[in-house]
Amino acid sequence: MFTAGFKFFFKLFVVLITAAIVYGYTSGGNHVGPLSVGWKGGVGDHTGYGILLALATVSLVISLALIAFRDADAEAQAELLNVDRIPIPPQRAVKASWWPTVSAFGIGTTVIGLVLHPAIFVLGLATVGLVVVEWTMDAWADRVTGDTKANRMLRNRIMAPIEIPVLGALAVGIVVLAASRILLTVSALGAVLATSVIAVIILAYASVYVAWPELARKFIPELAILACFVLLVGGVLAAIKGEREFHHPESSSDSTLYETDTDDASETHNPIDGNIDENHSGISDTSSVES
Amino acid sequence: MSFPSFPPMTASSTSYQNTMTAMMQPASTNDHTLIGRIAAQGKRSLSLRSLVATSDHILIGRMFIVLSLLCAFATAVLGVLLRIEHIAHLFRLRADHYSFMVFDDPNNWFRMWTLYRMSFIFLVLLPLLIGLGMTIIPSQIGADVLAFPRAALGAFWCWLIGATIMVVSVLGGGGWGSLYHVTPDNTDAVSLTLLGTGMTICGLLLAALVIATTIISLRETGMSLKNVPPFTWSMLVASVVWLTTFPIVIANIALIYTGLHGGQATSFAVSEDENIWLQLDWITEPPAVYALAIPALGIILELLYAASGRKAPWPTFGAIAVGLFGFLSIGGWLQDFFVAGNLTADGMPVASDPRYQLPYVVFAMAIMLLVFAFSANMFSLPRVKNTRTASLTLMLVAATVFGALRVLEPFELLESTITTSVFNALAVAGIIAAVAGICHWSYQLFGVTLVPEKMNQIILILLLTGGLCLTGADALSGVLGADSFVLLPEVALDVESPLSSQVEAQHVSSAFVQTFDTGSIAAFLTFASCLGLSLVAAGLLMLSIEALTTFGRTPQQVTAHTPSQEMASTT
Amino acid sequence: MKTTSLPSPVPTRPRTVLIGSLLASSATFIAFCSLVALYVRHRQQARIVGQDWFTEGSLQLGPASMMLMTLLLSVVTVQWAVQSAKTEDRPHQFMALGTTLLFGVAVLNQFWFVYQDVGLAIDDSKAALFFYVVTGAFIAMLVVAMIAMIIATVRSLAGTFGKELANIVQASAFFWHATVVCYALVWYTVFVTK
Secondary structure (H helix, E strand, O other), rough: OHHHHHHHHHHHHHHHHHHHHHHHHHOOOOOOOOOOOOOOOEOOHHHHHHHHHHHHHHHHHHHHHHOOHHHHHHHHHHHOOOOOOOOOOOOOOOOOHHHHHHHHHHHHHHOOOOOOOOOHHHHHHHHHHHHHHHHHHHHHHHHOOOHHHHHHHHHHHHOOOOOOOHHHHHHHHHHHHHHHHHHHHHHHHHHHHHHHHHHHHHHHHHHHHHHOOOHHHHHHHHHHHHHHHHHHHHHHHHHHOOOOOEEEEEEOOOHHOOOOOOHHHHHHHOOHHHHHHHHHHHHHHHHHOOO | OOOOOOOOOOOOOOOHHHHHHHHOOOOOOOOHHHHHHHHHHHHOOOOOOHHHOOHHHHHHHHHOOOOOOOHHHHHHHHHHHHHHHHHHHOOOOOOOOOOOOOOOOHHHHHHHHHHHHHHHHHHHHHHHHHHHHHHHHHHHOOOOOOOOOOHHHHHHHHHHHHHHHHHHHOOOOOOOOOOOOOOHHHHHHHHHHHHHHHHHHHHHHHHHHHHHHHHHHHOOOOOOOOHHHHHHHHHHHHHHHHHHHHHHHHHHHHHHHHHHHOHHHHHHHOOOOOOOOHHHHHHHHHHHHHHHHHHHHHHHHHHHHHHOOOOOOHHHHHHHHHHHHHHHOOOOOHHHHOOOHHHHHOEHHHHHOHHHHHHHHHHHHHHHHHHHHHHHHHHHOOOOHHHHHHHHHHHHHHHHHHHHHHHEEEHOOEEEEHHHHHHHHHHHHHHHHHHHHHHHHHHHOOOOOOOOOHHEEEEEEEHHHHHHHHHHHHHHHOOOEEEEOOOOOOHHHHOOOOOOHHHHHHHHHHHHHHHHHHHHHHHHHHHHHHHHHHHHHHHHHHHHHHHHHHOOOOOOHHHOOOOOOHHHOOO | OOOHHHHOOOOOOOOOHHHHHHHHHHHHHHHHHHHHHHHHHHHHHHHHHHOOOOOOOOOOOHHHHHHHHHHHHHHHHHHHHHHHHHOOOOHHHHHHHHHHHHHHHHHHHHHHHHHHHHHHOOOOHHHHHHHHHHHHHHHHHHHHHHHHHHHHHHHOOOOOOOOOOHHHHHHHHHHHHHHHHHHHHHHHHHHHOO
């Protein structure tokens, strides 16, 4: 009559509710406080009492659910489906999907963005939102009919016009934002070197792709995952280190034409150096004449 | 009390046996048995694409296991470094009292010390056991698949990415609080650590939910919850306990994080005696820490059943032991930090109050039931399984006995290193349990006998010797009066004075030295514990290498290998 | 494409989603109760030392009770959705799910009003901090419940309208009920007993 699952959780409930009451009284409760959830009297330590009470409630609810479901035994579920014997779920009923992994990356981005920058946070949330939509549609399409091909077609008919532009924009956004944080953290020379190396890698990969397309295609996911990890770790490190120091020009609109964080920059303001100054004044003179 | 009892191996009606028998068959690529699936999977090349998008529970479980074994090795190495620092203090190997040899300053030491503890729980034990459960449980209950395979994959990646954020941010200056104030410089890093921890826990909770749902709703016809195999039962109990314990940690983290950013940091999150770590350390202490060992009990029973090949004595006792262990390891309610004043009316720490001692006594009783069952079977067991079961049981007994000693009032060991000893004993017990499980089910996990018999023996001996050395030395240090390495409130209070950070550092360092300096015996014991942890690390390294090299094995190798003797003994 | 001419999908275990939802709701409920327990503990500590938790009149019961009423109404509409799914009544199911979502949005809107009305800054006091943590946790839970409802709605779009769909709606409904219970806790501990 009483199922094993019900008995386990109900005993858990009895133990926990007893523990809550005993704990309530022994930690300073009075009157009937621990018996009436603090209605009449104190319950002692509120934290422990409250948590024990919550655990007891949950145990009771689970035990009641399990007895209602008859422990979700195969026989009970078969009866619910009006079949003699419950079908064991097919081995490959659920096809492989990228979305769980992308969702984890989305949550990771949200977490980093919460600390690092609101834009990254929003980007992470957008990724999670995207995953919710895609995952839901995939799950729906998997079960819409018994024909796998038809399911695929139905899904693509609804989703392809939306997902291709959105995914493209999102991928570019993630790369640009995360990479910019890293580049703002490393030194100016380091940033130049890093971008050069990345450019060379992309060029090399493109060359390999042209020469051996099959081989290159095989490594696309591997490289994508590796890049995501590098960006995530780089993002965390960039958050911790912060941006490098930038030297901004103090005044004069002309000076903004030149980088001021190098020694050469100071030379542009040197009145002794006639050529450079002349060029400057020449430009401004011309513009003033034209105006 | 009518707890569910485990089915005897001789019961012909159980599909469990049939499944195990099926696993003994040579691999065939077109059959639908588990081995057939492994074979089919092996036919595909094991690319990164398959790791990222798979819905195969065996592969997901393997990813959990291999990564957590690597984390276990790294964590053990970190533990060795922490002990080397300690030895350097005791042997006066450094220039002065205020400098550190391995770690730059006390704060770094504290950060790594907390990382060591959190890693053992969230990066090693939980994922290791969850990985084992994800792989083994579907076949034990005749389900063939997990309840939510995509959620299982999501759980793995959520765990991995959360763990990456957590570890990187700790190494980058974050951590669970600080010995001094959390300054604006490292607030971001601390925030990332907190959020990374939350994400890691969410991943593990999702995995636990998948396992519990699988056990409850995907059992095959004829198998009630009363008849599930011991490991499955223990994982059900463990999953429920984890699902009801770790959300409380997430609530704590939410509160700390908001306090850190909500301007209440000075009165809520980090200062006075309210260090962030002190709000979270209840998960590393009894009784909550015992929740990590629940599946270990199931593995012990599983080994006993498999080895004896006959009905174990009083199988109901096994189920009761697991259930009791589960009941009592629900520890979210006992958060010393939040109990008013942290002291009872008599002025003693809350956990030393006699009313809190009962759980530990019952813990010991639960373990004794298992010891009883074990001793009744031990003479009939093959040698290897005997070693596995014996070492596992021994570590669990050590953990519960030390736990009971810790709280018994006459000994006054509550704030001694015996707390560390309990944690380490459970950590090593969990690892041994996982190793025993991995070796026992290696054919299911990796398609081959993962570890040759001799190497298996060596690994177990290393883990057992190392574990006993480690925990024994820490326990003895505690008995001799060494304070726990845990930073006590008064140490934190020392740094509360409005001094410059340099002077603060000296204060903390001084407290650190006083805490450690317990004489030459203490030096010897610390050396012993360091040696013990090194042995554990060596054992883990051997197993990690073996697991890594076997990870991408193909079905041809499955069929080429003769099923091991242990698998034969299983049936 | 006519989906009616295609074969039906293989039936799966009907209780799986429900059990999953039950466990997820339980874990969330415990996290929430843990926050509330800490809230009450800190409020009690403040009272013991004679401090005011919230200043008199800073929290109004009216809007909070209105939210409770809204959520109680949503309990009815959720069950309406479950019943519609069981009887394979697609129009009513969409209507019920839509109404439930509308109630969810209404509660979010009311919370916005409460935040404006209270006018507490998060760094004002420990009470303010706890107020935002507890209510923020509830809002997060409500958003998750609404997403679950949206997923249930999407799953009802087309295809076989059988018991599997009813189970999904029922699972979402279970989480929704847990959310309402959590709000009842917030209402009582934060707004009534202040």
